[in-house]
Amino acid sequence: MPPTITAFESSPDRGRGQARDMRVRWAFEEVGQPYDVRLVSFAAMKEPTHRARHPFGQIPTYEDGDLTLFESGAIVLHIAERHDGLLPKDANARVRAIAWMFAALSTVEPPIVELTMAMLFERDKSWYAERLPMLQERVRVRLGELSRHISDADWLDGAFGAGDLMMVTVLRRLNTSGLLDEYPGIAAYVARGEARPAFRRAFDAQLAVFKAASQS
Amino acid sequence: MPPTITAFESSPDRGRGQARDMRVRWAFEEVGQPYDVRLVSFAAMKEPTHRARHPFGQIPTYEDGDLTLFESGAIVLHIAERHDGLLPKDANARVRAIAWMFAALSTVEPPIVELTMAMLFERDKSWYAERLPMLQERVRVRLGELSRHISDADWLDGAFGAGDLMMVTVLRRLNTSGLLDEYPGIAAYVARGEARPAFRRAFDAQLAVFKAASQS
Numbered sequence: 001m002p003p004t005i006t007a008f009e010s011s012p013d014r015g016r017g018q019a020r021d022m023r024v025r026w027a028f029e030e031v032g033q034p035y036d037v038r039l040v041s042f043a044a045m046k047e048p049t050h051r052a053r054h055p056f057g058q059i060p061t062y063e064d065g066d067l068t069l070f071e072s073g074a075i076v077l078h079i080a081e082r083h084d085g086l087l088p089k090d091a092n093a094r095v096r097a098i099a100w101m102f103a104a105l106s107t108v109e110p111p112i113v114e115l116t117m118a119m120l121f122e123r124d125k126s127w128y129a130e131r132l133p134m135l136q137e138r139v140r141v142r143l144g145e146l147s148r149h150i151s152d153a154d155w156l157d158g159a160f161g162a163g164d165l166m167m168v169t170v171l172r173r174l175n176t177s178g179l180l181d182e183y184p185g186i187a188a189y190v191a192r193g194e195a196r197p198a199f200r201r202a203f204d205a206q207l208a209v210f211k212a213a214s215q216s
Numbered sequence: 217m218p219p220t221i222t223a224f225e226s227s228p229d230r231g232r233g234q235a236r237d238m239r240v241r242w243a244f245e246e247v248g249q250p251y252d253v254r255l256v257s258f259a260a261m262k263e264p265t266h267r268a269r270h271p272f273g274q275i276p277t278y279e280d281g282d283l284t285l286f287e288s289g290a291i292v293l294h295i296a297e298r299h300d301g302l303l304p305k306d307a308n309a310r311v312r313a314i315a316w317m318f319a320a321l322s323t324v325e326p327p328i329v330e331l332t333m334a335m336l337f338e339r340d341k342s343w344y345a346e347r348l349p350m351l352q353e354r355v356r357v358r359l360g361e362l363s364r365h366i367s368d369a370d371w372l373d374g375a376f377g378a379g380d381l382m383m384v385t386v387l388r389r390l391n392t393s394g395l396l397d398e399y400p401g402i403a404a405y406v407a408r409g410e411a412r413p414a415f416r417r418a419f420d421a422q423l424a425v426f427k428a429a430s431q432s
Contacts (some may be wrong), residue, residue, distance in 0.1 A: 051361075051364075055319075055361055055364070056319070056358065056361050056362075057361065066308060067311060069312065070319070071315045071318035071319050073318035073321075074311070074315035074318040074319075077314065077318075078314075095285060095294050096283075098293065099287045099290035101290075102288075102321065103271075105289075105318065105321060106322065107274070110330075113326060125346075126342075127342065127343035127346075130343075131343070145273065146271070
């Protein structure tokens, strides 16, 4: 039996692939591992059954035999360790690829989430206009640093791998912010990720879920 | 030669062990691995020499022979994989411990950093009083969920490990927020972590750096 992951029954991003199951779907597609999906509603995510899988009541989770996992970073790392294609063979390069996964999640994603959440939920607040430039500036600092690192390389560190998969999904959250346009090198990096056939298959799979939900 | 890490020449937390080198020091102490420390100034962190180690110009970094690493999560995981004591032997339990590292860094830490940064840098803003309860509430959601998970256990999943090490350092950031007092189970969990001899040794080592810097 293939592993089973969970995803939103009806994704709040309307199928744009911003939910965190996208990372796991993409990883499965890169390594050629079939998977099953169990859809959960927002209400069911907070119920004991789902909390037994994910103490913080979120998606995605991963179940394979007697192993149950949560956290997209941990799930992608687990997939990458079990299959060829997402981590280099060389020991040092492997550890560096994992470092880029952590960098995507702990250094680059937090200011991006802070900005995009404010754009969604604080737009009508009195402070929005004054805080927005501050939040954008924090993201720009990271984009500038990342842009200098990537320079004219295709990927973060040698061949495409789990670090790139994570970083591209994190950067895609900026799609509606306008900030990616200021960093053509980063925009091209994200586009390279999105052009991978495995990304397209994963994207289409999550979009199909949204379309089915919106027609029912 | 032991591995070399970098740490703040003069820590902005005045030796309270909130800087991210603390996590790496603690991991070294848990596994009994000696290490060297290279202190860097805020100016030096943004120079090309340090950026070659850490593209985002932060601490800590890790150097061991021809391997250079950044991101505290990746460094702690690397130490945990190379030495006994921070990851279980059982394959599934090992993967779950790594999931807790990711949970600490991607699910629990971001709202905590957002709150503590606002408490430091937005206290004089017109919106501070209105935004503060919202930021506190986001942290409370995570603390409540974590509290239910820990329940009356000592650690997150079986014996103490890398996931606990990460989670305790993340929760310690709330020391001055008053929020830990609302969750006695979490406060006791953090105290259990801080009571470990390896934590004390790591804490004393980073405090000694701050004391030496403030006397010079």
